[in-house]
Amino acid sequence: MCAGCFTHLLADGRLRDQNATCPNCRTEISKNNSSRNLAVEKAVSELPAECQYCSKEFPNKSIDYHESTECEDRPTDCKFARIGCQWRGPIHEVSSHEGNCAHPRKSGADVMVALHAHDAKASEDKKLFLTLIELLSYEKIIFNDLQLKPYRTDEYVHRLYYETSRFSAFNHQWVVKAIINKSQRDPHESCERDITYQLILKSKTSSPLPMHFFVLRGPFSDIKVDTQIYKHDFADTEAESPFKLLPLPDTTECNRLLAAKAINFRLIMFLASK
Numbered sequence: 001m002c003a004g005c006f007t008h009l010l011a012d013g014r015l016r017d018q019n020a021t022c023p024n025c026r027t028e029i030s031k032n033n034s035s036r037n038l039a040v041e042k043a044v045s046e047l048p049a050e051c052q053y054c055s056k057e058f059p060n061k062s063i064d065y066h067e068s069t070e071c072e073d074r075p076t077d078c079k080f081a082r083i084g085c086q087w088r089g090p091i092h093e094v095s096s097h098e099g100n101c102a103h104p105r106k107s108g109a110d111v112m113v114a115l116h117a118h119d120a121k122a123s124e125d126k127k128l129f130l131t132l133i134e135l136l137s138y139e140k141i142i143f144n145d146l147q148l149k150p151y152r153t154d155e156y157v158h159r160l161y162y163e164t165s166r167f168s169a170f171n172h173q174w175v176v177k178a179i180i181n182k183s184q185r186d187p188h189e190s191c192e193r194d195i196t197y198q199l200i201l202k203s204k205t206s207s208p209l210p211m212h213f214f215v216l217r218g219p220f221s222d223i224k225v226d227t228q229i230y231k232h233d234f235a236d237t238e239a240e241s242p243f244k245l246l247p248l249p250d251t252t253e254c255n256r257l258l259a260a261k262a263i264n265f266r267l268i269m270f271l272a273s274k
Contacts, residue, residue, distance in 0.1 A: 211232055
C-alpha cells in the first residue's frame with residue numbers, strides 16, 4: 001500500500017471515529033502496527049512505470065526525474081507567458097512556437113493588460129512580505145509551539161474537532177480550535193478536505209487586544225503550510241476569532257495531518273500597541 005492510500009485510510013478512520021481497516025482483508029491498520037517493507041519497496045522501485053507524457057516505460061525509481069527533466073513531451077510554458085501568451089505544450093515544440101509567437105509583436109497597450117495581471121500578483125506577494133516586516137517591528141511578539149489534539153462533540157452526530165491545551169501569551173490564556181471542512185456533517189464522504197482554525201481568548205480582558213497571528217511549521221512538526229496572516233480585535237464580547245483557513249497545499253497534506261495522532265505547529269502572535 002502506498003503512503004498516500006495509507007494516510008487517506010487513516011484520515012477516513014479519524015473522521016468516522018472508527019479504526020482504519022485494509023480495504024482488501026479488513027485487518028485493522030494504524031501507524032503503530034504497520035511498518036515499511038523495505039524489500040518490497042526496493043522491488044517496486046525497479047518495476048516499470050509509464051511516463052504520463054510520452055507513455056514510455058521507465059523504472060519506478062527514476063520516473064519522477066524523467067518526467068521533470070528528461071522527457072521531451074513534458075509540458076512547458078512559452079517564454080513570453082509574462083506578456084500574455086497562454087501557450088503550453090511539449091518542450092520539444094517550444095522553440096518552434098516561440099519563433100512564431102505573436103505576443104512579442106503586439107502593441108504596448110495589449111501587452112500592458114498581461115503585465116498588469118502579473119504586477120497584481122507580485123504586489124500581493126510584496127504586501128505580505130511588507131506586512132510581516134512591519135509586524136516584526138512590534139514591541140510585543142510571542143510564539144508558542146502547540147499541539148492540536150482530536151476530540152468529539154457531544155452532539156447526536158459526534159463531529160471531529162481539534163483543540164490545543166491552554167497556553168499563555170501577553171498575560172492572557174488562549175486556546176486554538178480547528179475543524180474539518182467547516183464542520184461538514186460527513187466529511188469522510190468528501191474528496192476535498194480542508195482545516196480551518198480559530199484563536200480563542202480564555203481569560204478576561206479589561207481592554208481590547210488587537211492581534212495579528214499566523215501558523216507556521218515549528219521545530220517539532222513537519223506541517224506544510226503557507227503564510228497567511230490574520231487579524232482580530234479580542235475583547236470580552238469578541239473572545240473568539242472567526243474560523244480562518246489553514247493554508248495547506250492540498251487535500252493530501254490535510255489527510256496526512258488527520259492521520260497523525262496530533263498536529264504540531266508554531267503560532268506567532270503580534271499585539272499592536274495602544
